[in-house]
Amino acid sequence: MTVKIGIVTISDRASRGEYEDKSGPAIEDWLNEAISSDWTPEKRVIEDGIASVEACLKDLCDNVQVDLVLTTGGTGPSPRDLTPEAMALVMEKELLGFGELMRKVSLEQVPTAILSRQTAGIRGKTLIINVPGKPAAIDVCLSAVFPAVPYCLDLIGAGRIETEKGKIDSFRPKK
Numbered sequence: 001m002t003v004k005i006g007i008v009t010i011s012d013r014a015s016r017g018e019y020e021d022k023s024g025p026a027i028e029d030w031l032n033e034a035i036s037s038d039w040t041p042e043k044r045v046i047e048d049g050i051a052s053v054e055a056c057l058k059d060l061c062d063n064v065q066v067d068l069v070l071t072t073g074g075t076g077p078s079p080r081d082l083t084p085e086a087m088a089l090v091m092e093k094e095l096l097g098f099g100e101l102m103r104k105v106s107l108e109q110v111p112t113a114i115l116s117r118q119t120a121g122i123r124g125k126t127l128i129i130n131v132p133g134k135p136a137a138i139d140v141c142l143s144a145v146f147p148a149v150p151y152c153l154d155l156i157g158a159g160r161i162e163t164e165k166g167k168i169d170s171f172r173p174k175k
């Protein structure tokens, strides 16, 4: 069975068509290069807000039953940045290391990386990871955390993914 991956762009302006969504497609391109096994994208572009993000994430996890969700946007400090507040309502377990590592590598590029409240967590058999909205944040954040993603999916009973050696060396500890 194919692994399903949710790609969720969270942006008021992209969802209204005021600018072109570049971050969702950048995530899809990145995954196409990084994953060598079979996978299918489930793409969404939604407005900022606790209710919109909560509903989208619950639908992807509980109804569509995706294995992994990557969100982009809404992690900052401005009034409409509410992705973390929605994550708090959706996650059953938070994985704090993801946010810590993504901020660390992002800080080597921009001092404003500390403004992102991005995190990751588990709901059922789905891993959800937040990335900031700027298209430039995608490669640095995903390259940093993705080596641990396949084993995390194994541990929660999600589908198995293999990565493209050279792009991402995923690590599975020997049993």
Ligand SMILES: Nc1ncnc2c1ncn2[C@@H]1O[C@H](COP(=O)(O)OP(=O)(O)OP(=O)(O)O)[C@@H](O)[C@H]1O
Pocket (backbone or CB within 6 Å): 009, 010, 011, 012, 013, 014, 019, 020, 021, 022, 023, 024, 048, 072, 073, 074, 076, 078, 080, 133, 134, 135
């Ligand atoms: N999905 C996206 N596609 C293209 N550019 C984006 C996207 N999301 C963010 N950006 C760029 O990054 C900037 C900062 O992103 P941020 O998420 O803070 O947007 P925002 O100012 O809250 O507005 P909005 O929620 O309407 O995207 C945006 O002004 C835009 O230039």
Ligand SMILES: Nc1nc2c(c(=O)[nH]1)N[C@H]1C(S)=C(S)[C@@H](COP(=O)(O)O)O[C@H]1N2
Pocket (backbone or CB within 6 Å): 072, 073, 074, 075, 076, 077, 081, 105, 106, 107, 109, 110, 112, 113, 114, 115, 116, 117, 131, 132, 133, 134, 136, 137, 138, 140, 141
């Ligand atoms: N790697 C990386 N991380 C980054 C940025 C970036 O340009 N590159 N932008 C920062 C900025 S300016 C903000 S406000 C926060 C939150 O962005 P978001 O609200 O679009 O999620 O992410 C931060 N993290």
